[in-house]
Amino acid sequence: MNKPKVTYKLSEHRGEKVIFIVFEKNAELIERVKKLVGVRWSQTQKAWYVRDTPQYRQKFGLQPPKPIGKEALRHICPVNVPALEKLVETLQLKRYSENTLKTYRNEFAQLLQLLKDKHIDSLTPDQLRGYFLYCANKLKLSENTLHSRINAVKFYFEQVLKRERMFYEIPRPKKPSILPKTISVRDIKKLFAVTTNLKHNTMLKLCYGMGLRVSEIVNLKITDIDSGNMQVFIERAKGKKDRYVNLPQNILEQLREYYKQYKPKKWLFEGQHGEQYSIRSAQQVFKDAMRKANINKVVGIHGLRHSFATHLLENGTDVRFIQELLGHQNISTTLRYTQVSEKSIKKIKSPLDMMD
Numbered sequence: 001m002n003k004p005k006v007t008y009k010l011s012e013h014r015g016e017k018v019i020f021i022v023f024e025k026n027a028e029l030i031e032r033v034k035k036l037v038g039v040r041w042s043q044t045q046k047a048w049y050v051r052d053t054p055q056y057r058q059k060f061g062l063q064p065p066k067p068i069g070k071e072a073l074r075h076i077c078p079v080n081v082p083a084l085e086k087l088v089e090t091l092q093l094k095r096y097s098e099n100t101l102k103t104y105r106n107e108f109a110q111l112l113q114l115l116k117d118k119h120i121d122s123l124t125p126d127q128l129r130g131y132f133l134y135c136a137n138k139l140k141l142s143e144n145t146l147h148s149r150i151n152a153v154k155f156y157f158e159q160v161l162k163r164e165r166m167f168y169e170i171p172r173p174k175k176p177s178i179l180p181k182t183i184s185v186r187d188i189k190k191l192f193a194v195t196t197n198l199k200h201n202t203m204l205k206l207c208y209g210m211g212l213r214v215s216e217i218v219n220l221k222i223t224d225i226d227s228g229n230m231q232v233f234i235e236r237a238k239g240k241k242d243r244y245v246n247l248p249q250n251i252l253e254q255l256r257e258y259y260k261q262y263k264p265k266k267w268l269f270e271g272q273h274g275e276q277y278s279i280r281s282a283q284q285v286f287k288d289a290m291r292k293a294n295i296n297k298v299v300g301i302h303g304l305r306h307s308f309a310t311h312l313l314e315n316g317t318d319v320r321f322i323q324e325l326l327g328h329q330n331i332s333t334t335l336r337y338t339q340v341s342e343k344s345i346k347k348i349k350s351p352l353d354m355m356d
Contacts, residue, residue, distance in 0.1 A: 004024060008020070018052055030048075201254075286300065
């Protein structure tokens with residue numbers, strides 16, 4: 001009897017990287033697959049799958065994932081490899097976030113690749129200025145990408161090499177003024193109504209009801225919830241800043257019901273196997289809810305945070321209290337919401353309406 005053919009497919013499912021295990025129906029194979037740690041069945045894909053990990057790639061004979069940073073190193077002349085390594089080490093010692101580390105490393109690597117065998121340390125301010133003009137005029141980098149590239153190179157010269165004020169004469173591109181994308185109260189009610197899964201519904205309500213970033217909602221621990229004082233502790237949020245936010249009164253009973261049903265151990269929201277809920281999974285929950293509610297608006301889960309701030313402002317909350325609840329360091333960041341507040345705009349009368 002021929003051995004059943006099994007194929008492995010690298011893919012994404014429910015916001016995470018997975019390996020689908022594809023084979024024709026076979027009782028013996030199904031029993032073997034069920035014994036894999038963390039294996040799950042996808043009803044939509046009609047296939048079993050596991051998380052994409054180096055261990056499973058090795059087990060299934062698949063190509064291992066490329067280590068972070070190795071691709072960049074491959075195209076950099078050996079004379080400049082130590083510079084990239086020093087940049088990463090300094091970022092790690094200063095405890096910069098993983099996202100900032102990746103961004104700075106990748107943007108700095110672009111310059112190192114272009115230099116070939118010319119040592120980065122020999123560049124003058126005029127040469128760096130010329131490089132950034134090249135990025136703006138020839139590469140047509142966006143304002144945000146150009147800012148990140150300047151920041152990465154600036155970090156190397158000023159924080160790694162300790163050169164003072166080297167970038168004083170290099171002008172910064174003006175960032176576009178982008179208004180926050182919000183969702184109306186009516187649509188948010190629709191969003192909650194179609195989200196029937198208790199965990200997903202609770203997650204979205206807390207995101208909106210407390211104005212949380214998606215990273216903050218997945219990082220919530222059970223011990224962060226203080227129902228006695230109706231407060232929630234947000235630990236080491238953006239900028240490594242702790243803060244307290246108010247727990248909405250009308251979600252307390254639902255939160256207790258959620259706890260009884262799901263029995264989370266450490267994280268308030270956990271995956272099927274007790275691991276911390278991923279950011280991508282939370283984003284997918286929001287995306288699915290938007291689709292079910294037929295809300296045709298290009299906005300991510302961060303839109304719930306924007307809506308929280310805008311709706312507070314429309315209800316008359318002082319902007320400085322909103323700043324504190326959101327954890328903004330600069331009031332100007334919070335003041336953006338005054339530009340999207342419907343009630344603030346609607347209060348303005350046209351000169352035509354003032355005529356008799």
